[in-house]
Amino acid sequence: MQSRSTPSTRAGGRPRSTEADTAILEATRQALVDLGWTKLTLGDVATRAGVAKTTLYRRWAGKSELVVDAVAELFDELELPDSGSLATDIEGVVLQFAALLGRPETKTALMAVVAESTTDEPLRERIRASIVDRQKRLVLAGRARAQDRGELPAEPDTAAAARTADLIFDVIAGAVVHRALVSAEPVDAEWAEQFTSLVLGGLAAVSGRGPAAVPSAPDTAP
Amino acid sequence: MQSRSTPSTRAGGRPRSTEADTAILEATRQALVDLGWTKLTLGDVATRAGVAKTTLYRRWAGKSELVVDAVAELFDELELPDSGSLATDIEGVVLQFAALLGRPETKTALMAVVAESTTDEPLRERIRASIVDRQKRLVLAGRARAQDRGELPAEPDTAAAARTADLIFDVIAGAVVHRALVSAEPVDAEWAEQFTSLVLGGLAAVSGRGPAAVPSAPDTAP
DNA sequence: CAGTTACGCTACGAGCCGTAGCGAAAGCCA
């Protein structure tokens, strides 16, 4: 959660103001809302946060790193609600993620930092650690819970299980992002329902034999 | 394909140099390779193309529009190979798209312009018209072909058919982009195969009853 | 030939970047 790794050498000396940290990250999110990624400048963020511009540069290497940390905090909200079935679990996660992508801060920032990360390996790693892994945990938790319920079979082959989890994760996160940001169409309950039935049906096909229970067509239209 | 809509009022006067157009777009792609999206400047592109900087500003509103046009040309390469079955058609498209995303120009540019488009509605429309629709056509063509083969049932409900096509498109494009750019893991034949079987299995579940032929588990592991 | 539009070139104010240097503040430790 801390911006830098270790405060360099030792303890001793004036400690970094944690209030400044929270003020800066909050100011960054607000600046994203008001200006968007491109027009956001570090000088403006510093003014909003009530700190000196040099303080920003002492803690973050640049705009990308700062924004990653700022939006990463929003991903703490993501949870896996125990809704009783795998289908409703997936729908819940999809709608939560969509709500996050609906906010102007994340909407304008997420794709931008990913674009940056294509030519900046450390940045990619930072995104993976503070954002992507946080989402992926939901997929793993959802599967474990479904296996406890008996909705999904246990997978003794750990390598294959990891491959499948990666696949499912890319499908869910990718589809939601694409629908929300590229197609720019609403990710509502109806879409989540149809998408979930696709994932569940696909899960049956991809994990060898079919799972314990997959509805053929839930209740989209009578 | 032309940068601007109509050359304003009338014909008459010196025509725009089409050679300059191609030189600028090619220079833009090369600059994307060498510098990446962020460090790319219009002044640099103008120098590479051998034209004046003012010429660039006369034709494009800004960096985003120019880059969209530059990478859009690359999407002309996308085709739907008639491979004989829906499964191999999908795998082919996935691998083609992945190859496109593997190129450094598109890798760094695509996410960046989409990020821009979240706060720039005309830009989003430009992207849709020159890039997204070009991809979506492949999905529609693939479905039509599969219906001709008898692999998929005809869909009398055109509204539902459109919804399903949109869903499938977001799933395919989103998953490939997420795998390639966010997870940053290879989109190879093995992944394409597993992903395709997921899509086909999901297609069976989402389009009411099952289609004519869906393999339970192709040949991923013996 | 006159009329119209695109072109290359130069120059400019404006804005942001990222850093250096300073004195003061805020903690630790003897």
Add this chain to the structure above:
DNA sequence: TGGCTTTCGCTACGGCTCGTAGCGTAACTG
């Protein structure tokens, strides 16, 4: 208490990019 260390706010700076204005010239039309 005094010394040591680190962070802080502030100011100032060179360097770069932006986007535009103005000019004379080139190319094509009627």
